[in-house]
Amino acid sequence: xxxxxxxxxxxxxxxxxxxxxxxxxxxxxxxxxxxxxxxxxxxxxxxxxxxxxxxxxxxxxxxxxxxxxxxxxxxxxxxxxxxxxxxxxxxxxxxxxxxxxxxxxxxxxxxxxxxxxxxxxxxxxxxxxxxxxxxxxxxxxxxxxxxxxxxxxxxxxxxxxxxxxxxxxxxxxxxxxxxxxxxxxxxxxxxxxxxxxxxxxxxxxxxxxxxxxxxxxxxxxxxxxxxxxxxxxxxxxxxxxxxxxxxxxxxxxxxxxxxxxxxxxxxxxxxxxxxxxxxxxxxxxxx
Amino acid sequence: xxxxxxxxxxxxxxxxxxxxxxxxxxxxxxxxxxxxxxxxxxxxxxxxxxxxxxxxxxxxxxxxxxxxxxxxxxxxxxxxxxxxxxxxxxxxxxxxxxxxxxxxxxxxxxxxxxxxxxxxxxxxxxxxxxxxxxxxxxxxxxxxxxxxxxxxxxxxxxxxxxxxxxxxxxxxxxxxxxxxxxxxxxxxxxxxxxxxxxxxxxxxxxxxxxxxxxxxxxxxxxxxxxxxxxxxxxxxxxxxxxxxxxxxxxxxxxxxxxxxxxxxxxxxxxxxxxxxxxxxxxxxxxxxxxxxxxxxxxxxxxxxxxxxxxxxxxxxxxxxxxxxxxxxxxxxxxxxxxxxxxxxxxxxxxxxxxxx
Numbered sequence: 001x002x003x004x005x006x007x008x009x010x011x012x013x014x015x016x017x018x019x020x021x022x023x024x025x026x027x028x029x030x031x032x033x034x035x036x037x038x039x040x041x042x043x044x045x046x047x048x049x050x051x052x053x054x055x056x057x058x059x060x061x062x063x064x065x066x067x068x069x070x071x072x073x074x075x076x077x078x079x080x081x082x083x084x085x086x087x088x089x090x091x092x093x094x095x096x097x098x099x100x101x102x103x104x105x106x107x108x109x110x111x112x113x114x115x116x117x118x119x120x121x122x123x124x125x126x127x128x129x130x131x132x133x134x135x136x137x138x139x140x141x142x143x144x145x146x147x148x149x150x151x152x153x154x155x156x157x158x159x160x161x162x163x164x165x166x167x168x169x170x171x172x173x174x175x176x177x178x179x180x181x182x183x184x185x186x187x188x189x190x191x192x193x194x195x196x197x198x199x200x201x202x203x204x205x206x207x208x209x210x211x212x213x214x215x216x217x218x219x220x221x222x223x224x225x226x227x228x229x230x231x232x233x234x235x236x237x238x239x240x241x242x243x244x245x246x247x248x249x250x251x252x253x254x255x256x257x258x259x260x261x262x263x264x265x266x267x268x269x270x271x272x273x274x275x276x277x278x279x280x281x282x283x284x285x286x287x
Numbered sequence: 288x289x290x291x292x293x294x295x296x297x298x299x300x301x302x303x304x305x306x307x308x309x310x311x312x313x314x315x316x317x318x319x320x321x322x323x324x325x326x327x328x329x330x331x332x333x334x335x336x337x338x339x340x341x342x343x344x345x346x347x348x349x350x351x352x353x354x355x356x357x358x359x360x361x362x363x364x365x366x367x368x369x370x371x372x373x374x375x376x377x378x379x380x381x382x383x384x385x386x387x388x389x390x391x392x393x394x395x396x397x398x399x400x401x402x403x404x405x406x407x408x409x410x411x412x413x414x415x416x417x418x419x420x421x422x423x424x425x426x427x428x429x430x431x432x433x434x435x436x437x438x439x440x441x442x443x444x445x446x447x448x449x450x451x452x453x454x455x456x457x458x459x460x461x462x463x464x465x466x467x468x469x470x471x472x473x474x475x476x477x478x479x480x481x482x483x484x485x486x487x488x489x490x491x492x493x494x495x496x497x498x499x500x501x502x503x504x505x506x507x508x509x510x511x512x513x514x515x516x517x518x519x520x521x522x523x524x525x526x527x528x529x530x531x532x533x534x535x536x537x538x539x540x541x542x543x544x545x546x547x548x549x550x551x552x553x554x555x556x557x558x559x560x561x562x563x564x565x566x567x568x569x570x571x572x573x574x575x576x577x578x579x580x581x582x583x584x585x586x587x588x589x590x591x592x593x594x595x596x597x598x599x600x601x602x603x604x605x606x607x608x609x610x611x612x613x614x615x616x617x618x619x620x621x622x623x624x625x626x627x628x629x630x631x632x633x634x635x636x637x638x639x640x641x642x643x
Contacts, residue, residue: 182374185365190391190439
């Protein structure tokens with residue numbers, strides 16, 4: 001047996017990746033961790049403050065309210081977008097020239113920059129000059145998303161559904177396309193109803209892609225910022241101030257670096273925890 | 288139980304078929320005897336699956352009629368035809384147990400609970416699935432899944448015919464043989480008409496009492512395995528069935544037989560020429576022997592295939608293969624003789640005298 005040559009040169013190959021990860025993930029994250037346990041009064045002077053900011057955030061009414069609104073928003077859009085996306089995917093043609101047409105139409109909202117989506121809906125919904133706002137008001141439906149919290153919520157939910165249902169549609173459609181014809185043929189011969197075909201063939205075969213769809217839509221909606229910021233700016237009052245909006249207000253509006261950092265980390269951990277819960281629940285019982 | 292009649296069936300997938308290639312089925316007329324075991328044999332793309340799907344009702348033929356016991360069913364949907372079909376890839380309902388899978392077709396038809404239980408128990412026993420009845424079907428092996436697919440067809444007491452579309456494609460080789468014997472055994476027990484589509488001649492010849500050979504959307508021959516072997520009606524059958532396939536050589540008809548290029552005397556054939564056309568002489572390698580008064584050939588290659596030797600010879604510009612028993616000596620001056628009773632003349636592909 002020959003002795004193996006041992007040297008450390010291999011590390012050079014890993015170095016670029018290490019540097020990249022360090023700069024785009026570790027360093028910023030550790031900076032936030034640093035801020036979250038320190039107090040500063042400017043002049044780049046920091047004082048150790050332990051877990052004080054965490055206690056403050058976790059016991060603050062304001063944080064609870066923002067978290068509540070955030071969870072409510074995510075729950076509503078998941079409850080609408082997932083079934084709606086599946087329903088649209090089921091209605092889409094399976095072959096022919098309409099397939100690419102439908103796919104492109106579906107992909108369009110996903111290609112629009114997020115701040116543009118916010119701006120589009122803002123203009124569309126403006127009560128006095130927006131197409132939607134004006135039409136509603138002139139037809140006797142009082143509507144003003146800049147003043148009425150319920151109207152603001154409806155507008156935001158409608159915008160998110162418009163913007164993101166396509167993603168669920170595309171994923172569900174991909175899942176449906178992977179089902180061999182033989183399954184539908186066998187179901188016909190077995191005398192299965194349309195509902196039975198959905199329940200026993202389509203839904204089980206779409207389960208994996210739907211898991212991904214739910215996860216993506218959960219994470220994205222839980223971290224939504226741009227569109228809301230452009231559309232309502234968190235208002236009226238605090239009616240649409242979600243975690244991300246509140247965080248920016250604290251960090252950049254009030255420049256409370258400590259509490260903002262603590263809140264960021266709590267926010268991050270909640271997102272991680274709920275994603276993990278979703279994933280575990282949805283993939284339970286699979287071989 | 289049913290006798291299945293296909294009456295001048297034609298099918299095209301595209302709209303407005305014009306050219307011959309537009310038709311997936313050219314024109315099919317055949318009657319499948321009640322309780323028969325048939326194999327539908329042909330290469331990929333010859334229209335086997337199309338034909339099967341028309342019988343089960345998954346496809347509606349462009350032209351022609353389908354009759355079960357003389358009753359026209361051409362326009363009936365699959366669930367009203369009493370047909371079971373087993374597909375190439377096992378179809379099972381993933382979220383159900385084996386038991387629930389077998390119950391499914393009966394529940395959809397509103398069969399009473401006690402009948403369902405009795406019927407499912409009987410079929411599970413027949414297919415040796417009882418000990419896994421409560422397992423999730425998704426976790427089973429391909430051959431078990433395929434048995435479940437078959438079982439869902441068999442549980443229906445009214446099943447008239449069972450159609451198999453290359454059912455052993457995804458089954459491990461050592462299990463293929465087992466599952467095939469199981470099918471034969473089932474056929475003996477349930478007495479339903481069985482049609483088994485395959486492109487594998489061994490599967491076809493071992494499963495079926497009668498083999499239907501298809502090529503390019505047409506049925507070229509219907510016969511027992513022996514008939515297909517001994518008297519192929521079409522060069523396609525000669526070539527497709529048998530290993531190696533039939534020797535086919537361009538020929539010119541002559542008194543009592545035909546000339547092939549490079550032979551001085553005419554080779555005697557079992558049938559006579561009929562009219563004008565492109566003639567070929569066909570003889571299976573099994574019916575070629577060495578003989579002193581035969582036609583002289585050159586030996587090209589000898590391959591040992593177990594109990595046989597495949598000897599490839601050259602006759603003029605043609606290659607002629609012969610199958611000789613193990614240990615056959617190759618003469619110094621090799622000359623071949625063709626068994627006159629098993630040597631045929633083909634005109635434009637068809638056995639001369641058989642088709643106009």
